[in-house]
Structures are given as structure tokens and as C-alpha cells.
Amino acid sequence: xxxxxxxxxxxxxxxxxxxxxxxxxxxxxxxxxxxxxxxxxxxxxxxxxxxxxxxxxxxxxxxxxxxxxxxxxxxxxxxxxxxxxxxxxxxxxxxxxxxxxxxxxxxxxxxxxxxxxxxxxxxxxxxxxxxxxxxxxxxxxxxxxxxxxxxxxxxxxxxxxxxxxxxxxxxxxxxxxxxxxxxxxxxxxxxxxx
Numbered sequence: 518x519x520x521x522x523x524x525x526x527x528x529x530x531x532x533x534x535x536x537x538x539x540x541x542x543x544x545x546x547x548x549x550x551x552x553x554x555x556x557x558x559x560x561x562x563x564x565x566x567x568x569x570x571x572x573x574x575x576x577x578x579x580x581x582x583x584x585x586x587x588x589x590x591x592x593x594x595x596x597x598x599x600x601x602x603x604x605x606x607x608x609x610x611x612x613x614x615x616x617x618x619x620x621x622x623x624x625x626x627x628x629x630x631x632x633x634x635x636x637x638x639x640x641x642x643x644x645x646x647x648x649x650x651x652x653x654x655x656x657x658x659x660x661x662x663x664x665x666x667x668x669x670x671x672x673x674x675x676x677x678x679x680x681x682x683x684x685x686x687x688x689x690x691x692x693x694x695x696x697x698x699x700x701x702x703x704x705x706x707x708x709x710x711x
Contacts, residue, residue: 538607539599541629541672545682547598548674552591555580556679584625584677588613591627591676592704604632612638613707614673614685615700616692624692625707626675628685631666639702642667644694648686671701 539547578593579586595602595611604610609629616624630638643653648668656663668686675688683691689699700706 537601539602540607541609544595544599544611544629545672545674548591548676549681551598552580552594552674552676553679553681556587556676557581580676587676588625588627588707591674595627604635608632610635610703612701612703614671614688615707616694617641617698617700624677626673626677626688628674628701629672630701631670634666634671635703639700639706641698641700644689644697644699646695648689667701 577586578590580590581587582590592611602611608631610632612628612630613625614628616622634640637656640654643650649664651664654663654667668689669684671685672682673685673688674682680691
């Protein structure tokens with residue numbers, strides 16, 4: 518939890534560096550052109566034994582690791598590249614989307630989501646054949662066009678599958694996630710999900 522002093526320091530820093538805040542497009546370009554080429558493994562070439570080790574000992578940042586390793590790696594690299602990032606001034610935040618399930622059948626990826634959704638994180642949703650099941654999520658009164666906002670304004674950075682960035686809806690379709698539960702939230706919401 519951030520203290521009032523920490524938040525005041527962030528606000529001062531952001532006022533001094535407001536022009537330096539990255540845009541979503543800046544981050545997507547960085548991911549697509551600088552980060553994606555670093556991954557040489559594909560999901561089908563990763564040693565399955567590595568996955569069992571991670572289940573026992575937790576994830577380690579690794580660009581060529583299992584999905585949790587890759588997410589840890591991407592969070593660290595984001596912080597290195599955009600150390601001055603302050604979500605409320607940039608207008609978006611970084612987080613993750615987790616397809617829930619057993620350790621063998623879950624999957625986690627990094628997301629960029631509109632800062633207007635920050636207060637409702639974490640959120641669990643269900644998918645249907647075409648995207649998000651509207652009945653599976655309740656939105657605060659101040660969030661308009663909630664399903665569209667989630668499906669079309671959340672960008673997924675799925676480094677594990679070595680894919681270009683895509684919208685959450687495109688990612689759901691690409692992964693063939695029909696009738697599954699997804700948990701969406703900030704980095705700290707997944708500390709126990711490794």
C-alpha cells in the first residue's frame with residue numbers, strides 16, 4: 518500500500534515529467550520491436566520439466582521460460598524501460614490476465630489496460646464463443662461500455678506464445694478460450710498465482 522508521502526512524491530515527479538509518460542503505442546512498439554525478438558523459445562520447445570520446477574519453487578524472470586517466468590521478465594523489463602511510468606498520468610496501467618485452471622492448464626500474460634478500470638481490479642470474467650460473457654462481470658456506474666472497454670481497450674502482450682500485441686478479444690479468440698474463467702488485475706494481484 519502506498520503512503521500519502523509516496524503518492525505525493527509520485528504526483529510531483531509526474532508533474533515534472535508529464536511529457537515523459539509513455540503512451541500505449543510507445544509500449545506496444547517497444548514490446549513488438551524490442552522484446553519479442555528476445556524470445557527464442559516457443560511453447561512447444563520449452564522443457565516440460567521446467568514447468569514442474571516452477572510449480573514447486575515459483576517463477577523466475579526468464580524470457581525463454583514458462584508463461585509465469587515470461588510475465589515476471591516482462592514486468593521487470595517494463596520497469597527498466599519506463600521507470601518514470603505513473604499510471605494515472607499515462608492513462609493506462611500494466612497488469613496481467615490469467616486463464617484459471619490447474620497448473621498444467623492455466624496461462625498468464627501481461628496486459629495494458631485503461632486506468633479508468635484500475636479501481637475495479639482484480640476482476641474475474643467468463644468467456645463465451647465470441648469474447649466476454651456480459652453476464653459474468655459487473656461494472657461500477659462510472660464505467661461506460663464496460664464489455665467493449667475490456668475486450669477492445671485491454672492489450673495483451675503474450676510473450677510466451679511470441680505473439681504481436683492484440684486486444685483481449687483477439688487474444689481470447691486466438692487462444693480458443695471458450696467458457697473459461699479469466700482473472701484480470703494488477704501485478705500484485707497475481708503474487709500467489711505463480
